Every structure is written in C-alpha cells, then in structure tokens.
Amino acid sequence: xxxxxxxxxxxxxxxxxxxxxxxxxxxxxxxxxxxxxxxxxxxxxxxxxxxxxxxxxxxxxxxxxxxxxxxxxxxxxxxxxxxxxxxxxxxxxxxxxxxxxxxxxxxxxxxxxxxxxxxxxxxxxxxxxxxxxxxxxxxxxxxxxxxxxxxxxxxxxxxxxxxxxxxxxxxxxxxxxxxxxxxxxxx
Numbered sequence: 001x002x003x004x005x006x007x008x009x010x011x012x013x014x015x016x017x018x019x020x021x022x023x024x025x026x027x028x029x030x031x032x033x034x035x036x037x038x039x040x041x042x043x044x045x046x047x048x049x050x051x052x053x054x055x056x057x058x059x060x061x062x063x064x065x066x067x068x069x070x071x072x073x074x075x076x077x078x079x080x081x082x083x084x085x086x087x088x089x090x091x092x093x094x095x096x097x098x099x100x101x102x103x104x105x106x107x108x109x110x111x112x113x114x115x116x117x118x119x120x121x122x123x124x125x126x127x128x129x130x131x132x133x134x135x136x137x138x139x140x141x142x143x144x145x146x147x148x149x150x151x152x153x154x155x156x157x158x159x160x161x162x163x164x165x166x167x168x169x170x171x172x173x174x175x176x177x178x179x180x181x182x183x184x185x186x187x
Contacts, residue, residue, distance in 0.1 A: 001052055001053045001054070001055065001077065001079065001083065002051065002052065002053075002054050002055070002079075002083045002084075002085065002170070002171045003054075003055045003057060003070075003073055003074060003077060003079040003083060003084050003085070004026065004029065004054050004055065004056050004057065004085050004087070004167055004171075005022070005026075005057045005058075005059065005066075005069075005070055005073070005084070005085070005086045005087065006021075006022030006023045006024070006025050006026030006027075006056070006057070006058055006086075006087045006088075007019075007022035007023070007059065007063055007066050007086065007087065007088040007089070007111040007112075008020035008021070008022050008023035008024075008058065008059075008063065009062050009063055009145075010058075010059075010060045010061075010062065014145065016147050016148070017144065017145050017146060017147055017148075018089050018091075018131040018143065018144045018145070018146060018147075018148065019063060019089055019144040019145055020089075021087070021088070021089045021129045021131060021156070021159075021160075022058075022086075022087040022088050022089065022111075022129070023058050024156075024160050025087045025127075025129070025160055025163045025164055025167070026045075026056045026057070026058055026087070028160050028161060028163075028164045029047065029054070029056055029164045029167060029168075030045040030047060030056050031047075033045040033046070033047055033056075035056075035058065038057070038069075038072065038073055038076065039072060039076045040068070040069055040071075040072025040073060040076065041059065041060045041061045041068060041069050041072065042057050042058060042059045042060055042061075042069040042070075042072065042073055043057070043058045043060060044056060044057045044058075044073065049168050049171050049172065050168065050171070050172045051168070051170075051171035051172030051173070052171065052172075054167075054171055055073065055077055055079075057069065057070070057073050059111075063110055063111040064110045064111065064113075064114055065114055066111040066112075066114050066115055067114035067115040067116075067117055067118030067119065068114075068118060070084070070086070070115050070118065070119070071118045071119065081119065081121060081123055081124045082124075082125075084124045084125065085124075085125045085126065085127060085167060085170055085171075085175075086111075086112065086115060086124065086125070086126045086127070087126070087127045087129065087163065087167070088109050088111050088112055088126065088127075088128060088129070089109070089128075089129055089131045089144060090107065090109060090128035090129060090130055090131065090132065091108075091131055091132040091140055091143065091144060092107060092108065092132055093128055093129075093130030093131075093132055094130045094132055094133070094185070095130050095131055095132060095133055095152055095155055095156075096130060096155045096156075096158075096159055096185055096186050096187040097130035097184065097185045097186065098127060098128065098129055098130065098159065098162060098163055098166060098182060098183065098184070098186060099127070099128045099130070099183050100125065100126070100127045100128075100166055100170065100175060100178050100179045100182060100183055101125065101126055101128070101175075101179070102123075102125055102175045102176070102179070103122050103123040103124065103125070104122055104126070105122060106122075107128075109128075112126060125170065125175045127163060127166060127167065127170075129159060129163060131144065131148075154187075155186070155187040158186055158187045159186045159187065162182065162186045165182070166178050166181070166182035169181055169182065
C-alpha cells in the first residue's frame with residue numbers, strides 16, 4: 001500500500017491555484033472515487049492501482065502545516081517513509097516541468113519543510129510540479145496563490161495526467177523507474 005499526498009490549501013478560493021496543483025493531481029487520480037474524512041485533519045480516497053492499493057490524501061491543514069496530516073495518515077494506515085509520495089508545486093521549476101526525487105530538501109517549499117520537520121527526515125519521495133515562470137514577482141506568496149492564465153492552464157491540463165501516470169509508475173515500479181521515465185518537460 002502506498003500513501004500519495006497532494007499538497008494544497010483547503011478553501012474553495014484556493015481551488016485551481018498554483019499552490020493547489022497537488023490537490024489537482026490527487027483529484028485526477030481519484031476520478032469518481034469519493035473522499036472521506038481521515039483520522040486526522042485530512043481527506044482521503046482509496047483506489048486500486050496496478051502496484052496495489054493507493055491511499056490518496058489531501059491535507060486540510062493549509063500548506064504550511066501539512067506535516068501534521070501526513071503523520072496522522074501514515075500512523076493510521078501504518079505507512080513507512082519508502083511508501084510515501086508527496087506531490088507539490090515548485091516555483092523554482094519552470095511551468096510544465098515535473099521532477100520526482102527519492103529524497104531531498106524542502107527547496108523553499110513550506111509544505112515539504114513542515115513534513116520534513118514532522119517526520120524528522122528528508123527521506124521520502126516527492127513529485128515537484130513546476131509552476132514557475134521567467135519573470136517571477138517579488139511576492140511569491142501572491143504568485144503561488146494566484147490562478148493560472150488561460151495559456152498556462154492549457155499546459156497544466158497536460159501536466160496533471162502526466163503526473164498521475166508518474167504516481168502510478170512510482171506505485172508499481174518504484175521511484176527510480178518513475179524518475180527515469182517522467183522527469184522532464186511536459187509542455
């Protein structure tokens with residue numbers, strides 16, 4: 001069993017923003033599956049995938065406190081760090097690019113930073129989805145909380161299914177295989 005966590009912010013006003021790309025990928029993977037409240041501040045859906053069952057999680061804690069929900073879900077489902085994959089936005093990666101890693105630093109992403117703090121380790125897989133651009137504004141918080149332009153949305157609509165395929169590859173063939181196959185520019 002794998003735990004797949006998509007990071008984002010829970011309020012409707014944050015839907016379809018750059019910061020909520022993790023939620024978007026989780027929703028794509030869930031398809032018509034319904035989300036339930038977990039034993040912690042998260043929502044989850046359980047799906048069957050080629051690599052086995054996947055628990056899809058959306059923390060309801062806001063981005064900067066995501067670690068609490070991740071730890072609660074890991075404890076409830078008895079998930080080890082090697083079976084955890086976190087999906088998040090990354091302003092340091094160009095829009096349309098995805099990067100999976102087996103471990104690493106937070107790289108300035110506050111959700112990852114809190115998860116690392118709560119787990120006491122950087123050793124868990126993450127799928128970073130590029131939302132950055134050439135002319136980044138001074139206020140990154142306003143930028144990540146903004147919606148994609150119509151042109152950017154066309155690209156993101158291609159990126160989300162590619163990320164979902166990367167998650168399924170991770171679940172069935174492992175992080176190294178998924179990195180080799182999916183890391184790069186989608187659009």
